[in-house]
Amino acid sequence: MSLVKLEDKGKWSLIVMRGPKLNALSREMRDELLSALRSAKPVTVLTGESAYCVGADVTSLSDIRKELEESFHPLLREIRSDRIVISVADKIVAGACLGMFLASDVRIASPGTRFVTGFQGIGLAPDTGVALFLRGYKGMKMAVLGGEFTAEEGEKMDLLEVSQDPMKEAERLAEEISRGPLMAYLAGKKMINVSLGLENFLRVELEEQSKLAYTEDFREGVSAFKEKRRLQFKGK
Amino acid sequence: MSLVKLEDKGKWSLIVMRGPKLNALSREMRDELLSALRSAKPVTVLTGESAYCVGADVTSLSDIRKELEESFHPLLREIRSDRIVISVADKIVAGACLGMFLASDVRIASPGTRFVTGFQGIGLAPDTGVALFLRGYKGMKMAVLGGEFTAEEGEKMDLLEVSQDPMKEAERLAEEISRGPLMAYLAGKKMINVSLGLENFLRVELEEQSKLAYTEDFREGVSAFKEKRRLQFKGK
Amino acid sequence: MSLVKLEDKGKWSLIVMRGPKLNALSREMRDELLSALRSAKPVTVLTGESAYCVGADVTSLSDIRKELEESFHPLLREIRSDRIVISVADKIVAGACLGMFLASDVRIASPGTRFVTGFQGIGLAPDTGVALFLRGYKGMKMAVLGGEFTAEEGEKMDLLEVSQDPMKEAERLAEEISRGPLMAYLAGKKMINVSLGLENFLRVELEEQSKLAYTEDFREGVSAFKEKRRLQFKGK
Numbered sequence: 001m002s003l004v005k006l007e008d009k010g011k012w013s014l015i016v017m018r019g020p021k022l023n024a025l026s027r028e029m030r031d032e033l034l035s036a037l038r039s040a041k042p043v044t045v046l047t048g049e050s051a052y053c054v055g056a057d058v059t060s061l062s063d064i065r066k067e068l069e070e071s072f073h074p075l076l077r078e079i080r081s082d083r084i085v086i087s088v089a090d091k092i093v094a095g096a097c098l099g100m101f102l103a104s105d106v107r108i109a110s111p112g113t114r115f116v117t118g119f120q121g122i123g124l125a126p127d128t129g130v131a132l133f134l135r136g137y138k139g140m141k142m143a144v145l146g147g148e149f150t151a152e153e154g155e156k157m158d159l160l161e162v163s164q165d166p167m168k169e170a171e172r173l174a175e176e177i178s179r180g181p182l183m184a185y186l187a188g189k190k191m192i193n194v195s196l197g198l199e200n201f202l203r204v205e206l207e208e209q210s211k212l213a214y215t216e217d218f219r220e221g222v223s224a225f226k227e228k229r230r231l232q233f234k235g236k
Numbered sequence: 237m238s239l240v241k242l243e244d245k246g247k248w249s250l251i252v253m254r255g256p257k258l259n260a261l262s263r264e265m266r267d268e269l270l271s272a273l274r275s276a277k278p279v280t281v282l283t284g285e286s287a288y289c290v291g292a293d294v295t296s297l298s299d300i301r302k303e304l305e306e307s308f309h310p311l312l313r314e315i316r317s318d319r320i321v322i323s324v325a326d327k328i329v330a331g332a333c334l335g336m337f338l339a340s341d342v343r344i345a346s347p348g349t350r351f352v353t354g355f356q357g358i359g360l361a362p363d364t365g366v367a368l369f370l371r372g373y374k375g376m377k378m379a380v381l382g383g384e385f386t387a388e389e390g391e392k393m394d395l396l397e398v399s400q401d402p403m404k405e406a407e408r409l410a411e412e413i414s415r416g417p418l419m420a421y422l423a424g425k426k427m428i429n430v431s432l433g434l435e436n437f438l439r440v441e442l443e444e445q446s447k448l449a450y451t452e453d454f455r456e457g458v459s460a461f462k463e464k465r466r467l468q469f470k471g472k
Numbered sequence: 473m474s475l476v477k478l479e480d481k482g483k484w485s486l487i488v489m490r491g492p493k494l495n496a497l498s499r500e501m502r503d504e505l506l507s508a509l510r511s512a513k514p515v516t517v518l519t520g521e522s523a524y525c526v527g528a529d530v531t532s533l534s535d536i537r538k539e540l541e542e543s544f545h546p547l548l549r550e551i552r553s554d555r556i557v558i559s560v561a562d563k564i565v566a567g568a569c570l571g572m573f574l575a576s577d578v579r580i581a582s583p584g585t586r587f588v589t590g591f592q593g594i595g596l597a598p599d600t601g602v603a604l605f606l607r608g609y610k611g612m613k614m615a616v617l618g619g620e621f622t623a624e625e626g627e628k629m630d631l632l633e634v635s636q637d638p639m640k641e642a643e644r645l646a647e648e649i650s651r652g653p654l655m656a657y658l659a660g661k662k663m664i665n666v667s668l669g670l671e672n673f674l675r676v677e678l679e680e681q682s683k684l685a686y687t688e689d690f691r692e693g694v695s696a697f698k699e700k701r702r703l704q705f706k707g708k
Contacts (some may be wrong), residue, residue, distance in 0.1 A: 105616050107609060120416065125423035126615045132431050135345060135608070136371070136394035144320070145342050145413060146425040157394070158608035158629070177617060180592065181689040182707035187597035187680035188616040195604050195669060197431060201645070204430045208423035211476070217417040235278070235418035339560050356652065361659035368667050369511070372607070372630035373579060380556070380660040381649060433667060442667045444659035453653040471514070471654035 055095020099128030291331020335364030527567020571600030
């Protein structure tokens, strides 16, 4: 694996995304990440080299339904399944990566990290669980209309914790958690998945997002992104 | 339409409630409002002239099940459907109008606006989605026992945003949103409806509220209101 | 009843837990508490003598599925059913008692009261609704990994209210609530139960927790507790 590094830390695993374009999730990157998560120990620290990551690689998006079914949803399910994920975010977290971050059990960000929905900028709705984990008025408004927040704002919204040394804090927690009653942790996590209605939500997310692939606004969003020009939405 | 003004603002619509008694929702008022919402452009600013509005017109309540089925729930569904609603609240928001306000995608209030559950004062439970949108300890306590909060408290509870010039802010946002990817916004909203369990909730709300119509406390509540006298509940 | 005192206060009831070991919930204690709740008036103040209570009596835990089905879930359902419960917490609230407290309609704590998940310390996941009522990032992290918070922190997390004189405040509220439209309060509560997905959640909680009874970590947790020695989890 060249884009994602999986490191054995004894009782836990470290996964570092280190792809081009601030870890934009190309198909290759997503495949490597999924494979790393599946090979990792049940306690996993997930981070990125130059930044956490910035969501789907827009230049490579083609068949949204297929991409959600084959990589984004499997990635999210892997994070919400039989493992404890500690995400460490730096610089920027956007799009599907915001979903991965918010789905993590422990969410640590360095000061000033920017969190961006991103999707609406190319004519899409949030996916990879973003609209499920953004709650309250501010969260729901952002899930619908798009928006961004800093790590400090996210802490006030009770979405994450800020640390001056996120990696050190993550390592300390990974050590502690890997000495704990793993099965109990996973049972608690399953209860939360049920109370969030995770699977039902993902089914609806898949349907809604797939439909948007056929809108003029999505085509405009992607082509404006590729041509690095200002876009003009038509609302259809 | 005389009680509700629908104004075309180019890319969006403005709906102004301007009925008697601080826009108490009489049957006529509700019909006009529903019709205005259905005729409005997908991006709609909703506000009231002397106040946002104060919920059902108690003097005209007769068949609660019918009124929920024929106007309050259709109003709420219209707000949660294929449109983006920016609500601008001033002075007072009460009862069913609190539900309409909290169901809006953007909720702007001028400083000092009072938000009142109201229902319990006439022996009813919250309806029009109020108990669905009030979350956390403070929210749930208020949904059960009734209560009120100011715009400033509501902002701290992450239920709304306060603005010194709410109408100007609403217009700015309406312009911005109507240049955006509407289909993406609506897809995100649909995901939120599903994760809130909106339809299932409304079914239960209808059953519970309809039953209360037959309690002594509701009869006492309405007659005390009409006779402008202090009421005495019996708990049955 | 010797472990739980049920007192008639006219229009409402007062239930005081006064068992050994800071009101650890032995089977006898749970039976008395359930019977007291079922005999109490619809408006009930629930508190403990030396502390609120500290959850299951670990020394008496044997058949977890049976204990959840026969007492912990019935206790929680009783609190979430046709009654309004005002919980007054002092000193410490832990384990299943945290669930009972968080499920209460009014939750008042004296300054400095400690709230502790507890379960994970003996290799269990949260039960009695704890993972349903702990929301947001902080809450979900604690439901999975365990943790604790003070009354003051709980107030900031919108989980409770702090009072300098909790019992006086509870009495004032009990008087007020018992003069109110009880049927309306109960209808609002039912709507909240539905929107929380209470029954579905309890079914999953029962399955997940019952499975943990067969893990090595639970056996280790209980025997370390009984032998008052440090424990060592294996993660299985």
